[in-house]
Amino acid sequence: MIVLVEGDGFVAKNITIQNTSGEVGQAVALTIHANQVAIFNCNILGNQDTLYVTGSGFKNYFKDCYIEGTTDFIFGSATAYFENCIIHSLKDSYITAASTPEGIEYGFVFNNCSLKANKNVTQVYLGRPWRIYAKTVFLNCKMDNHIRPEGWHNWSKTDAEKSS
Helix, strand or coil: CCEEECCCCCEEECCEEECCCCCCCCCCCEEECCCCEEEECCEEECCCCCEEECCCCCEEEEECCEEEECCCCEEECCEEEEECCEEEECCCCEEEEECCCCCCCCCEEEECCEEEECCCCCCEEEEEECCCCCCEEEECCEECCCECCCCECCCCCCCHHHHC
């Protein structure tokens, strides 16, 4: 199932949303272009660009979810709060690609999440800035050994090192 949410106040509970097209480039499973969306105990599965949360100033909430993917599998411009989620990397790459707009205080916030990976995955960055004001923070999260020690990659955007 591939889902596009455009209605404010949407709530999803106990479902699986999956893009099964495989590693073909961008293959979004869930796009949220709405405000005050809440996703509870859902599996969001895909490869590159699994979860796209977009919309300047939009705020969304994910609790007790399992999200997996390959490259930039959580990306976009909305503010999104992830609580008690499992974030699972399927290959060496990047977890997030935030494009937080200038002047927006928060981008992606991960709190009490577990960062996991397939057995052969050993080199994963927490994220890289899609835009130069990208904001992503991991608080109280358990990170397995697959996370690179430097954590972040600047995506060859040296300006982002000052503004992200």
